[in-house]
Amino acid sequence: MATDYDAPRKNADDDDTDSIEELKTHRTDKTSSSRVDEDETDAAEGFELPGADLSGEELSVQVLPRQQDEFTCTSCFLVKHRSQLHAAQSRGDGQLICNDCAD
Template sequence: MAADYDELRSDVKESQEQSLQALQSASAPTAKSVVRELDETEGLDAEGPGGEIVAEELVVHVVPQGNDEFMCNSCFLVRHRSQIARTKNGLSYCVDCEG
């Protein structure tokens, strides 16, 4: 007797039908409930990763560009003058960008 190997087995077919029925009976969130949830969590932006409120300022010390440094006009990084590859119209480019 020839067997049809493309046909699904009966136990697989039953489990697929059961999972489909479970998905159809499950309650999916509505658009209004999703918007409501987003509005409720909107006020949490000022909290840190652990849920605590962060009340400290970030202090950054800015060091001015030195006499032996230049800013590359391609990558905008401040580099040492020894890394100048070319200067055109008063604009300098670093070795990495001209590579």
């Protein structure tokens, strides 16, 4: 049997179609009872994670300034050793890019 895919399809639900006025009242009922979307940051402020209070913690890491054999990548802004400088930097454009960012 051939099927005409362009013909409108009829479902069992089509027999029970409501009038436009009934559909409008259902729609207004659903929208009035639904909650207003909250901003994610506002909703997240109320959550308290266990063990998340780090106010009494101090860092024990010593920060050193950039050394003479290091450079700052202009793409990822990480300080890297000169051995990680991309080989194409000899063109003289002044952009220091690491091997990771050049790939």
